Amino acid sequence: MxxxxxxxxxxxxxxxxxxxxxxGWVRTRRDSKKFSFIELNDGTCFASIQVIADAxxxxxxxxxxxxxxxxxxxxxxxxxxxxxxxxxxxxxxxxELLGIADSDYPLQKKRHSREFLRTIAHLRTRTNTFGxxxxxxxxxxxxxxQFFNERGFVYLHTPIITASDCEGAGQMFRVSTLDxxxxxxxxxxxxxxxQDFFGEETSLTVSGQLEAELFASALSKVYTFGPTFxxxxxxxxxxxxxxxxxxxxxxxxxxQGNMDLAEEFIRYVITYIxxxxxxxxxxxxxxxxKGIIDSLQDLCKSDFERITYTEAIKALxxxxxxxxxxxxxxxxxxxxHERYLTEEYLKKPVFVTDYPRDIKAFYMRVNDDEKTxxxxxxxxxxxGEIIGGSQREERLDVLKKNxxxxxxxxxxxxxxxxxxxxxxxxxxxxxxxxxxxIMYLTGIENIRDVIPFPRTPGNAKF
Amino acid sequence: MxxxxxxxxxxxxxxxxxxxxxxGWVRTRRDSKKFSFIELNDGTCFASIQVIADAxxxxxxxxxxxxxxxxxxxxxxxxxxxxxxxxxxxxxxxxELLGIADSDYPLQKKRHSREFLRTIAHLRTRTNTFGxxxxxxxxxxxxxxQFFNERGFVYLHTPIITASDCEGAGQMFRVSTLDxxxxxxxxxxxxxxxQDFFGEETSLTVSGQLEAELFASALSKVYTFGPTFxxxxxxxxxxxxxxxxxxxxxxxxxxQGNMDLAEEFIRYVITYIxxxxxxxxxxxxxxxxKGIIDSLQDLCKSDFERITYTEAIKALxxxxxxxxxxxxxxxxxxxxHERYLTEEYLKKPVFVTDYPRDIKAFYMRVNDDEKTxxxxxxxxxxxGEIIGGSQREERLDVLKKNxxxxxxxxxxxxxxxxxxxxxxxxxxxxxxxxxxxIMYLTGIENIRDVIPFPRTPGNAKF
Numbered sequence: 025m026x027x028x029x030x031x032x033x034x035x036x037x038x039x040x041x042x043x044x045x046x047x048g049w050v051r052t053r054r055d056s057k058k059f060s061f062i063e064l065n066d067g068t069c070f071a072s073i074q075v076i077a078d079a080x081x082x083x084x085x086x087x088x089x090x091x092x093x094x095x096x097x098x099x100x101x102x103x104x105x106x107x108x109x110x111x112x113x114x115x116x117x118x119x120e121l122l123g124i125a126d127s128d129y130p131l132q133k134k135r136h137s138r139e140f141l142r143t144i145a146h147l148r149t150r151t152n153t154f155g156x157x158x159x160x161x162x163x164x165x166x167x168x169x170q171f172f173n174e175r176g177f178v179y180l181h182t183p184i185i186t187a188s189d190c191e192g193a194g195q196m197f198r199v200s201t202l203d204x205x206x207x208x209x210x211x212x213x214x215x216x217x218x219q220d221f222f223g224e225e226t227s228l229t230v231s232g233q234l235e236a237e238l239f240a241s242a243l244s245k246v247y248t249f250g251p252t253f254x255x256x257x258x259x260x261x262x263x264x265x266x267x268x269x270x271x272x273x274x275x276x277x278x279x280q281g282n283m284d285l286a287e288e289f290i291r292y293v294i295t296y297i298x299x300x301x302x303x304x305x306x307x308x309x310x311x312x313x314k315g316i317i318d319s320l321q322d323l324c325k326s327d328f329e330r331i332t333y334t335e336a337i338k339a340l341x342x343x344x345x346x347x348x349x350x351x352x353x354x355x356x357x358x359x360x361h362e363r364y365l366t367e368e369y370l371k372k373p374v375f376v377t378d379y380p381r382d383i384k385a386f387y388m389r390v391n392d393d394e395k396t397x398x399x400x401x402x403x404x405x406x407x408g409e410i411i412g413g414s415q416r417e418e419r420l421d422v423l424k425k426n427x428x429x430x431x432x433x434x435x436x437x438x439x440x441x442x443x444x445x446x447x448x449x450x451x452x453x454x455x456x457x458x459x460x461x462i463m464y465l466t467g468i469e470n471i472r473d474v475i476p477f478p479r480t481p482g483n484a485k486f
Numbered sequence: 487m488x489x490x491x492x493x494x495x496x497x498x499x500x501x502x503x504x505x506x507x508x509x510g511w512v513r514t515r516r517d518s519k520k521f522s523f524i525e526l527n528d529g530t531c532f533a534s535i536q537v538i539a540d541a542x543x544x545x546x547x548x549x550x551x552x553x554x555x556x557x558x559x560x561x562x563x564x565x566x567x568x569x570x571x572x573x574x575x576x577x578x579x580x581x582e583l584l585g586i587a588d589s590d591y592p593l594q595k596k597r598h599s600r601e602f603l604r605t606i607a608h609l610r611t612r613t614n615t616f617g618x619x620x621x622x623x624x625x626x627x628x629x630x631x632q633f634f635n636e637r638g639f640v641y642l643h644t645p646i647i648t649a650s651d652c653e654g655a656g657q658m659f660r661v662s663t664l665d666x667x668x669x670x671x672x673x674x675x676x677x678x679x680x681q682d683f684f685g686e687e688t689s690l691t692v693s694g695q696l697e698a699e700l701f702a703s704a705l706s707k708v709y710t711f712g713p714t715f716x717x718x719x720x721x722x723x724x725x726x727x728x729x730x731x732x733x734x735x736x737x738x739x740x741x742q743g744n745m746d747l748a749e750e751f752i753r754y755v756i757t758y759i760x761x762x763x764x765x766x767x768x769x770x771x772x773x774x775x776k777g778i779i780d781s782l783q784d785l786c787k788s789d790f791e792r793i794t795y796t797e798a799i800k801a802l803x804x805x806x807x808x809x810x811x812x813x814x815x816x817x818x819x820x821x822x823h824e825r826y827l828t829e830e831y832l833k834k835p836v837f838v839t840d841y842p843r844d845i846k847a848f849y850m851r852v853n854d855d856e857k858t859x860x861x862x863x864x865x866x867x868x869x870g871e872i873i874g875g876s877q878r879e880e881r882l883d884v885l886k887k888n889x890x891x892x893x894x895x896x897x898x899x900x901x902x903x904x905x906x907x908x909x910x911x912x913x914x915x916x917x918x919x920x921x922x923x924i925m926y927l928t929g930i931e932n933i934r935d936v937i938p939f940p941r942t943p944g945n946a947k948f
Contacts, residue, residue: 123910
């Protein structure tokens with residue numbers, strides 16, 4: 025079925041007076057006595073193209089049958105449009121009705137709530153908002169891969185099914201092929217996972233970082249970009265049970281180099297989206313989050329500040345502002361604090377570094393003060409934390425002590441310790457949730473609306 | 487830690503007589519009275535760089551301590567090398583020992599079997615073979631994303647956890663947070679999945695195709711590239727329980743257009759790898775699969791043949807060859823048959839089309855003869871099937887009948903049927919297993935050796 029993308033017609037990759045064949049779905053149709061006007065959209069770009077069908081054409085009955093949502097193939101001549109808001113229109117010579125939309129088509133021309141559209145996630149991509157979201161999501165994915173590829177990072181597919189993270193089992197999904205009703209039991213009357221598919225208990229991964237460290241210890245620079253999972257019973261606009269994470273990891277790199285990369289990364293992805301998704305971003309700017317384009321451009325132009333956690337706590341203590349969570353050295357910095365720091369105190373993106381050891385993960389590198397670790401979070405206006413990372417503990421003895429402190433079993437992580445035994449290196453990396461990045465780029469407020477088919481407590485539809 | 491990639495030094499992005507700092511792991515060291523020679527590798531490219539350290543330098547003891555596998559930071563002068571097999575060497579001024587490798591480092595200079603290396607998958611990436619494999623895997627991933635991006639396809643992240651494919655439950659991994667030992671039971675004394683995390687029984691996806699069809703019905707062209715799962719108890723060199731799949735899907739596309747895309751895709755990825763991974767491919771060509779570069783170049787130059795299943799069966803019946811599986815219209819074409827067709831009968835890549843309806847999936851479009859479906863498999867020399875796809879059944883009534891025949895529940899697939907109710911389109915797509923593509927590109931014969939951490943029956947290590 026040779027046809028042209030509507031995007032190519034609108035961008036005049038086809039010429040005026042050229043015959044074109046286009047396919048798409050009817051957004052609206054207006055009929056006058058002598059003509060019908062159809063807005064046809066094929067999802068290749070935000071805009072629809074206007075098709076004008078003379079009532080005299082042989083296939084005009086197809087036009088009259090083409091209800092909203094129906095799919096058409098139209099052959100006609102590309103013409104300069106006299107109408108406002110469009111440069112181009114198609115004067116139809118032949119209209120073929122590929123598929124009619126039943127009259128109960130749920131996307132009739134009117135505003136639908138995002139909540140309602142979530143219940144028809146298989147169709148919502150045909151709306152302006154969701155078409156734009158998923159084109160931006162695509163462009164951001166490509167930007168991520170291109171950014172790392174250009175810088176010599178190797179894309180690493182870390183395993184989804186894992187036996188090694190089981191320590192944090194409370195928030196993990198179990199993966200099994202055992203009989204769910206009557207699982208085999210061992211001598212201790214516990215489920216006998218030695219009889220399970222993998223011969224031990226397995227779960228869905230919560231992060232590819234540990235495996236990324238292994239690969240960085242051979243290839244220097246790697247990154248992951250794949251699905252990760254949390255079995256948290258959180259029904260909030262910021263949580264998903266299944267989401268995509270990006271995790272670069274670099275050997276021969278310290279916390280400073282890690283921040284340099286994070287900064288370059290954020291600027292790169294934003295610049296790419298502003299350049300490559302103009303029409304979609306204008307829609308978000310007008311209808312979803314007013315001023316988002318300026319806000320993103322500002323971020324790209326800003327200096328990124330770097331302050332320590334201890335400095336951040338002092339700033340929060342001195343703030344003439346009351347916070348829901350009281351401020352005290354040693355606490356977790358909450359979103360309200362993050363937003364104050366970046367939006368009001370510094371008015372620019374800021375890396376907060378060197379967090380208290382006790383509130384951070386076992387693998388973060390202990391600073392010389394022995395109280396803090398070489399961690400960093402990047403905070404940005406409108407969102408708060410967008411990236412979290414650290415230099416990793418490369419010293420075998422220190423790491424072992426940390427694991428003991430966190431009650432982690434050495435034997436389970438012997439492979440992780442091995443890379444400290446055999447040519448260990450200072451290394452660092454960070455992680456960011458891809459959906460939160462898309463929320464930040466589009467202004468969409470609910471994380472369920474930036475992933476094709478969201479998985480949340482009680483919902484695994486489609 | 488400012489330093490240069492060894493790749494950049496070897497490719498002379500740094501200049502002769504320039505001071506450089508490089509980091510990497512010691513592959514070998516030779517000492518003479520006055521000098522030591524170190525082969526240092528950082529994984530950024532296949533080759534190591536030769537470091538020459540004069541016994542007179544202040545940090546020479548670090549050189550003597552640097553056993554195989556140890557990590558070093560070397561600052562020195564880039565020099566033209568008088569030796570054979572290298573253009574460049576580094577004359578060390580300062581050598582810092584970042585991490586020593588314990589004496590039980592398992593990758594001492596000797597040949598290791600692939601089986602052994604699988605048991606140390608966290609370290610095997612430091613070998614020639616696996617460094618090359620994972621750089622090629624990266625390059626192929628990037629080529630895949632670039633191919634589709636250039637052609638206006640939207641990258642779609644389809645869900646990993648799914649409630650909808652449960653029909654083929656036998657080969658699926660169950661995902662649950664219920665108490666494994668004492669799951670809650672319903673009135674029928676069955677496991678009560680309404681109390682599970684998602685409120686129903688869920689599994690790991692076996693394919694993103696159905697969801698890709700939904701998105702193609704809004705954005706025209708989409709593709710997936712993500713992990714998929716089979717709980718098959720197959721311990722063969724060609725099966726993994728977790729592997730990555732690529733699945734493009736196009737609206738307004740028939741079987742011919744589908745084959746055109748598949749052909750273009752294969753040529754593109756091969757060409758990209760031959761151009762961008764020269765050194766790694768030369769290694770495979772010499773040590774893993776002799777002649778593989780010629781074989782890949784031949785494929786790119788070949789015409790791709792297109793024959794029907796019925797023609798293929800006739801050719802097999804007429805073959806002067808005995809097959810393990812007897813040939814008969816209606817049978818599945820086995821690997822032995824595939825290889826005969828592409829290697830001996832046609833001596834080129836071939837699409838076999840229009841398979842018997844009874845051996846193919848419910849979603850494939852029924853041909854006018856009502857006996858065959860618009861399916862296609864691409865067969866290539868050395869491998870057999872590399873791509874499988876079809877035009878999809880877009881006619882609601884025919885699809886419903888097919889589902890009935892396959893005993894599939896309409897209600898479970900209502901969303902899938904909806905896109906046939908609302909502006910259905912002729913559409914088509916294909917799938918290919920990414921690991922099989924990497925095997926084809928590298929000549930590596932066991933699928934466990936082309937994925938970072940393989941998941942197979944009894945093995946979920948790392």
